[in-house]
Amino acid sequence: MTHTARRPTRRPLSRERVLEAAVRLADTSGLDAVSMRRLGTDLGVEAMSLYHHVSGKEALLDAMVEHVGAELNAEIAAHEAAGAPDPAKDWRAALRARALAARVVMLRHPWMPSVLESRTEMSLEVVRYFDGVVAILMAGGFGHDLTHHALHALGSRVIGFTQELFDPGDGEDTSEEVLAQMAQVVPNLMAMLADVAHTDGPEQTLGWCDDQTEFEFGLDVTLDGLERRRELRG
Amino acid sequence: MTHTARRPTRRPLSRERVLEAAVRLADTSGLDAVSMRRLGTDLGVEAMSLYHHVSGKEALLDAMVEHVGAELNAEIAAHEAAGAPDPAKDWRAALRARALAARVVMLRHPWMPSVLESRTEMSLEVVRYFDGVVAILMAGGFGHDLTHHALHALGSRVIGFTQELFDPGDGEDTSEEVLAQMAQVVPNLMAMLADVAHTDGPEQTLGWCDDQTEFEFGLDVTLDGLERRRELRG
DNA sequence: ACCTGAACACCGTTCAAGT
DNA sequence: ACCTGAACACCGTTCAAGT
Numbered sequence: 001m002t003h004t005a006r007r008p009t010r011r012p013l014s015r016e017r018v019l020e021a022a023v024r025l026a027d028t029s030g031l032d033a034v035s036m037r038r039l040g041t042d043l044g045v046e047a048m049s050l051y052h053h054v055s056g057k058e059a060l061l062d063a064m065v066e067h068v069g070a071e072l073n074a075e076i077a078a079h080e081a082a083g084a085p086d087p088a089k090d091w092r093a094a095l096r097a098r099a100l101a102a103r104v105v106m107l108r109h110p111w112m113p114s115v116l117e118s119r120t121e122m123s124l125e126v127v128r129y130f131d132g133v134v135a136i137l138m139a140g141g142f143g144h145d146l147t148h149h150a151l152h153a154l155g156s157r158v159i160g161f162t163q164e165l166f167d168p169g170d171g172e173d174t175s176e177e178v179l180a181q182m183a184q185v186v187p188n189l190m191a192m193l194a195d196v197a198h199t200d201g202p203e204q205t206l207g208w209c210d211d212q213t214e215f216e217f218g219l220d221v222t223l224d225g226l227e228r229r230r231e232l233r234g
Numbered sequence: 235m236t237h238t239a240r241r242p243t244r245r246p247l248s249r250e251r252v253l254e255a256a257v258r259l260a261d262t263s264g265l266d267a268v269s270m271r272r273l274g275t276d277l278g279v280e281a282m283s284l285y286h287h288v289s290g291k292e293a294l295l296d297a298m299v300e301h302v303g304a305e306l307n308a309e310i311a312a313h314e315a316a317g318a319p320d321p322a323k324d325w326r327a328a329l330r331a332r333a334l335a336a337r338v339v340m341l342r343h344p345w346m347p348s349v350l351e352s353r354t355e356m357s358l359e360v361v362r363y364f365d366g367v368v369a370i371l372m373a374g375g376f377g378h379d380l381t382h383h384a385l386h387a388l389g390s391r392v393i394g395f396t397q398e399l400f401d402p403g404d405g406e407d408t409s410e411e412v413l414a415q416m417a418q419v420v421p422n423l424m425a426m427l428a429d430v431a432h433t434d435g436p437e438q439t440l441g442w443c444d445d446q447t448e449f450e451f452g453l454d455v456t457l458d459g460l461e462r463r464r465e466l467r468g
Numbered sequence: 469a470c471c472t473g474a475a476c477a478c479c480g481t482t483c484a485a486g487t
Numbered sequence: 488a489c490c491t492g493a494a495c496a497c498c499g500t501t502c503a504a505g506t
Contacts, residue, residue: 012489036480048481049490057480114351122400124419131420138422144429152448153455155396162389163397166356185358186365188372195378214386221387221459228458246470270499282500283471291499 013045015053019067022060023109031111036060061115062123068112069125072105072159076132091140092223095158098136099219102129103160113161126159133158142230150226157219247279249287253301256294257343265345270294295349296357302346303359306339306393310366325374326457329392332367333453337394347395360393367392376464384460391453 021043026034036057040047054060079101085093106112116126130151137147156162183190255277260268270291274281288294313335319327340346350360364385371381390396417424 035478037478046491048492051481052489116399117348117397119400126399127420127423131423134422134426138426144426147426148430149448149451152396152398153452155452156399159399162386163351164386165350165360165390165393166353186361188368189361189365192368192372192378192381196382214383217383218387218389221456221463223459224462225455225457225459229455269497271497280472282473285500286470 013043013049013053015063017043018050018053018060019063022064023067026064026111027109031115034060062119062121065112065116065119065123066125068105068109069123069129071108072102072129073125075101075105076129087136087139091136091142092227094136094140095133096219096223098132099158099160100216101160102158103215106160113156113163117156117163129159140230142226143233146229146233149229153226154222157215157222162215162218247277247283247287249297251277252284252287252294253297256298257301260298260345261343265349268294296353296355299346299350299353299357300359302339302343303357303363305342306336306363307359309335309339310363321370321373325370325376326461328370328374329367330453330457332370333392333394334450335394336363336392337449340394347390347397351390351397363393374464376460377467380463380467383463387460388456391449391456396449396452 018039022034022039025039025042035047036050037047039060040050043050050060054063076098079097084097087094116123133151133154134147137150138144142150151158179190252273256268256273259273259276269281270284271281273294274284277284284294288297310332313331318331321328350357367385367388368381371384372378376384385392413424
């Protein structure tokens with residue numbers, strides 16, 4: 001065995017390599033693990049070397065969003081090539097398909113929602129995604145004004161996620177005593193939870209509780225409400 | 235003038251005083267300013283003294299949420315005492331009024347949404363708020379199952395905010411050149427923006443772009459969609 | 469019981485120095 | 488041009504010591 005084979009081949013660092021490593025690190029170990037120092041270690045390099053490829057931590061996060069945004073648009077393009085609903089015929093189906101396709105990408109990167117929301121400058125790739133959403137709504141007969149309102153009403157759902165408020169909780173450590181106490185303080189909520197008893201098997205979560213069924217329900221409710229507005233104004 | 239008057243009266247630190255200072259600090263200087271050291275300085279005390287009243291940074295954030303949650307429920311109670319819509323007669327009006335009342339509190343604490351979403355354990359006061367939401371939906375004729383779905387569909391809107399994806403941007407530094415370039419890449423979006431041209435005056439923002447008009451539009455769209463589901467199933 | 473100061477293990481970032 | 492190491496100014500938190 002040679003000497004050169006022993007030490008890991010040190011490809012020169014590149015912006016692309018930095019971003020791939022950062023996204024992978026966030027995917028596997030969570031966003032908190034993404035520090036300049038840790039990222040440097042993963043790449044076999046000093047943290048300070050990263051500054052030759054990204055101007056700082058914030059720029060790194062911007063670039064990570066852009067990286068996933070590109071993945072997102074590639075996914076959408078693939079869907080469209082494979083035959084997607086025609087927005088002029090059925091805007092609802094077209095938008096629904098787009099949101100669900102986006103969701104697949106988002107589920108691969110659970111840290112994306114929170115980083116996306118923390119950005120002060122917005123990603124060109126993500127804007128491009130929204131441009132496609134606008135195109136669908138306009139083709140569906142929404143005016144500019146209603147399209148604008150619709151974007152706000154749909155919020156993050158149109159890009160495949162909803163940032164839920166609570167982790168539903170594992171329910172493992174909730175003793176009978178605690179449950180009885182809760183029933184006193186929040187009786188309506190407890191009665192509801194006892195009745196619905198989530199038994200849908202393993203849920204796909206994105207950040208917090210946000211399973212597929214609830215995501216689609218919320219999306220459809222919003223699409224229904226928008227369709228009504230369109231009929232009224234259109 | 236006496237000596238005792240000169241140095242700031244040093245009331246003994248209490249949990250309440252710590253929480254009030256933390257909330258005020260977050261309100262005025264943003265969440266990033268809330269560090270144990272900075273908070274200690276504000277209270278005229280070493281950072282380590284705080285650990286006698288909160289067990290750590292995470293516990294402090296939990297307690298801040300609980301503090302605002304209490305303010306939220308007090309606001310709701312005041313609204314109800316002043317005469318709120320009867321949910322049995324008009325669940326829509328009752329829920330709408332509750333969400334808008336909650337929003338007033340949220341606007342006083344723009345950091346609340348992000349902290350709320352980052353909590354792993356949920357606040358009793360906030361849960362109490364949701365218990366009231368469940369009560370309204372049940373009184374309005376939703377079953378337990380539909381009430382559960384409705385909570386997911388409404389998401390954070392029911393507690394007075396939507397976490398918008400983008401800051402609309404000041405538009406101050408967007409040159410003609412950049413606009414022309416954008417029109418190439420995202421033509422649909424640019425056409426829409428040119429048409430709607432936000433001129434509603436100063437917008438109330440909560441975190442990101444989330445003005446009152448858009449908030450109410452999104453809320454009403456969701457309420458419409460839910461009412462339809464209720465009619466179908468009820 | 470309540471508060472302190474030093475210390476530890478982390479951050480992001482600057483800067484002068486190496487090759 | 489690319490990478491390094493020491494240094495700076497911050498974190499949260501532990502722990503032994505003070506009153």
